[in-house]
Amino acid sequence: MMALYALVLLPLVGAAAAWLAGRASPRAPWPVAVATLVLLAALLAYITWAVPAGGGPWLAHASAPWIPALGITLRCDMDGLGLVLLWLTVVLSFPCVLLASRDITDTPGTFHALLLATIAGVDGVFIATDLFLFFFFWELMLVPLYVLITVWGHEDRTRAAFKFFLFTQGSGLLMLLSILGLAFVHQQQTGILTFDYFALATTHLSPVLAMGLMLGFFVAFAVKLPVVPLHVWLPDTHTQAPTAGSVLLAGVLLKTGGYGLIRFVVLLFPDAAIRFAPVALALGALGILYGAWLSLVQDDIKRLIAYSSVSHLGFVLLGVFSASPLGVAGAVVQMVAHGLSTGALFVIAGALQDRLHTRDLRRMGGLWPALPHLSATGLVFAIASLGLPGLGNFVGEFLVLLATWRISPPIAILGAAGLVLSALYALTMVGRAFLGPPPGDGWPALPDFGARHMAVLGAAMALLLALGLYPQPVLDLSLPAPLLHSALPHAALTGGPRP
Amino acid sequence: MLALLPPLIVLCPLAAAAILLLSAGRMPPPAARLLAAGAVGLAAALTLWLAVRFLSAPPPAHRLDVVLWHWLRVGGFDARIAFTLDPLSLVMMLVVTGVGFLIHLYACGYMRGDPDVARFFACMTLFVAAMLVLVLSSDLLCLYVGWEGVGLCSYLLIGFWYAEAANGVAARKAFIVTRIGDAALLCGLLLLATRTGGLEIAGVLRSIQPGGPVAEAAAALLLGGALAKSAQAPFQVWLPDAMAGPTPVSALIHAATMVTAGVYLIARLHPLFLAAPAVMTAIAVLGLVTLLLAAGSALAQTDIKRILAFSTISQLGYMFLALGTGAWGAAIFHLVTHAVFKALLFMAAGAVILRVHHQQDIFRMGGLGRAMPGVFAAFAAGAAALAGLPLVTAGFYSKEAILQQAWRAGPVLWAGALLGAFLTALYISRCVFIVFLGPVRTAPTGRTEASMAIPLAGLSVLALTGGLIEMPDAIAPVHLLFRLLAPVLGPPTTEGAEGGAGVLLLAGALAPLAGIAVAWGLWRPRAGAPAPADDGLARAARAGWGFDAAYGLLLVRPFLALGWLNRRDLFDRVPDLLAAATRWGARLLGRMQDGQVRRYAGWIAAGTVAALCLAVRP
């Protein structure tokens, strides 16, 4: 199905169009970007609709030669996991463009072009099944975002962008090494040089080699997710990025880490992953607690949200390495819910910064009477973020904890303790920003959220509510398709961890 | 038809909450009041009708299951959004909607003039909906939705007057402390789900093996949740601060309904707790300890709402004591009567507070009985029920049921409970004497509205007569409630202690009378102005026996202090270290190229020598 290529090409064409439009008029790129996103959503809807019923776990497929001499093809496959995350990407692109990027006055054409290019890269990451192609898209989503942060970021943007680039690029190189290593081992065994995911999955690896190659992938995705000792780029980057960049980064780009862990770490190296699981689970629990703990003591609202992301995505790590369909389903729901809630929180933080010209919580307080709509949405998404049952985040966290409890109750207890801390930081943020007395002699008249913001954020809230009360469609889709393209029935994974 | 009613009853307040929320403050206050009170009133009426239908033609096995939809079905785990209607949930529904409706009615008057009334009623109706979900759920995960939902509404309502920073802090404290218990509860659910494959209450209870470590652990974890929600030791610290909310909130959430959720949970899952005897003992002991500690604290308070708050904790201690001794029916009975008389007390106190300009210190009130006789009568009825004035009050009968059960479980528990009854009468009589008798210290103004007076009157009647549905055998063999609840909680254990029943009854009747008498001796109206005791014991009691300070010193401060120390993130230093090392190395290497010809020559020579050494002797 060539429509899969269109998922990547359409945003790229849109990017070029936005750039050209920006040369004509500074007001032109925004409608171009919106139109591109609408087309993209329509395209994805078409792809979803065109999925043959009962056609197996892989829902769509596309393949074309690229560099035949090196066995590199343009192979793309989409399964339910990819579809869910593609939808998340498209859905979250809308708040980025509708709410955040319209106010960009500094070369808006280039800004929108880079934003769309990032989206194209993310789309590609979620469908590529040629490892070389995957790496290509991995870099494609990285570089435009780097430029976005460097050019349109806040006061300390250069340093933050540099840190972001160093961390992701450095870990990406480790992944490239692992990809090449896997391809060469496969070539030694079969005489065929290929980067095909399904072919490489059949490679026989010694335990040590498998662990080494797996760690290469793991580090790359762990930086992206992020997993705690490797998270240090994230608070700086989120804080300094322009609002649209923060939303995209938190909402979508971090998910590529979770996706990669499921698709490439657990499924390509199942044995090594299971041996590595105790470490990964411990890191996940550490991330949940450490992120929440540091989130609690931040004064910068964007930093606070960034650390809360670290905490939330610790659940994803737990779920992925619990090696059960329950955990993976929970991790996927958690990724989607986190994308929606944290994306919305970054929109709100960005709006606060636009209005107050500060992100410092010490200079906020008592904003509710001045900005009732903004404050109410902030409260609502903070509550979603603390994992209130009935909203999407709870479903993800509960499923992950349940899967973890089956393996290791102590880790699950630590994760549950994270829920207490998440309530602590979320309510502290609400209390410090919106409640209490206003500083000094009250706030001047501030523009509240208008209908556009309320509609978009309301839609996000509705999605979270739907995800929290009826997550079954996502749960059914979220199990990653099994490795072998043909033979294995779907039950192979749903039956539990592979031996 | 019957199966449609429970979801419909939940939907009434939920729809009202949704409309109020979506109106985003644009709805005029009268409409908001009408909508909220109307929705809860409709729910109450439907519940009443449902009760009549249910009692007149009970469904098979006295339970009615309503499955709404599959919530989570993945990897062998299945959770449903499903309701079960049985006598226990019916009683709870009656309390929630009935008392809830009266409190909404009262709030229409109490909150008049508040510009943000729509937000208030949105949270209140949402709370009623969540509480109904809690008591109706047939699946523990679904119950957890209601459990956290009521916690959230409690948070929102305690901090309703957000402009006061202290209110926000109190709200956060309430949510966090209960959240700690919620985390324990969640762990209990995880354990049960892992062991039994699902969280449907009936299924969970079927698969319990008595005495096993799983049952003990699960019961202990669930108890953690119940203790925090019901403000029992060691989690009781949040409830007195929660009085920062408007008085109707205190009446509805922090007296009548939400705080009893822990009691309901344990009663609902009583076979699990029966399988864990050690946990049962812990429940009884914790209940007794809480009961005495809180009664002592109530005796030393000066703020009328804090007196009532400590009293609530103390009364919940009674319920836990009953639960710990296996007297499920008695616990529920006391839950019901307590909901009535404590809501009444709070609302009467609220009426007083409104009339004396938001003055809450009882030592600045006095002589109010003459100025507001109606409120005085209502408060007195509530106080009498709380004190357990023999024969004529609901509180007497429910407390009596607990005392009887405590005697059977052990004389120590009984003696403690009796001491508690004495203290209860003592502190509430102190409150009544100081506030309503003696000289006037703050002159009241205005009138108590009809919308506030009607609920007071209704609840007064209930507080006095509500106990007649269930009486000890020694007085009259009336067992309406216990027989109603028997399909869920098992047949009531009324046998045993026959010989001493009369003596026990007498002791239970004399203790409150003694308390009132002592209170009259200490705080009867005198010439001089009464003053609060100020010795060390009183100060300790007033501060809740130092739990707050201890938690602050041992847990909160160190945690926050460590956090502030690590605010810049330890791990963030690692890349900086790497960068510093690189810079240092670069400076070292850079120093070699300083433009000094001779040093260049030296380096070249050194390199040559090194290469030579390597080449000659590899």
Add this chain to the structure above:
Amino acid sequence: MTTSMPFLLSALVAVWATFMVVTRAVAIHALLYLVVALLALACVFDVLGAPFAAILEVIVYAGAIMVLFVFVVMMLNLGRPDRLRENSWIAPRGWIGPGLLAALLLAALADALVVAAPDGGPIAVIDTRQVGLALYGPYVLMVELASFLLLAGLVSAFRIGRHIRGEDAP
């Protein structure tokens, strides 16, 4: 191992004179010692059977290049203050590092000789004719290179030294 007397003698002279060059404070003294060292080296060449090299050493090195140095020294107009400054510059403290390094180099080289000492053999004189045949046979390209080098040296020396007087002042 036997060593011929002339080699030993000239070798000793060469080392002694070189040492004096390195340690003198007065430029012209050092220069004269350098001439002595070069002459001793010429003797060594002769002993090693390279008379052509010995003669060129005397004519070109000791004759031409050293005269160049002498001219420069004369143009520098050195005097007593220069000698005192020179003395202060070669204070003993500065000798330690370079001395160690030089000793290390010497040790390494000597070690290399011990490891792979070329065996001695009868010395056969390689006369000018042989050198000339090699030079204009296989090494003709190197002659061209040397001529380029010398031309380049000539041009650059001319270019650098042209404006020493007068207009160069600013």
Add this chain to the structure above:
Amino acid sequence: MTAAPAQALLLASMLFALGLLGVLVRRNLLFMLMSIEIMLNAAALAFVAAGMRWHAADGQVMFLMILALAAAEAAVGLAILLRLHAAGRPTLDADTGNRLKG
């Protein structure tokens, strides 16, 4: 008349080391140039000794090459030296050589 090539090479090594010592120790550019001449000569000696060992003319050819090199080097080096002297650096201090720029 015998002289082992090893001895000639040892002599070359000693002269080279002394020359190196001179380059490193002396601050005066003139002396450094002289020391460089010594080192060049030591290298030349090594070539000649090697040529003697193999009875080949190549060693002396290389000596000629070095001679040309030394001549060119001396010419350019001395020219620079004179120019420095004339340009206001009469001390010929090599340690201030890094101030050439600007």
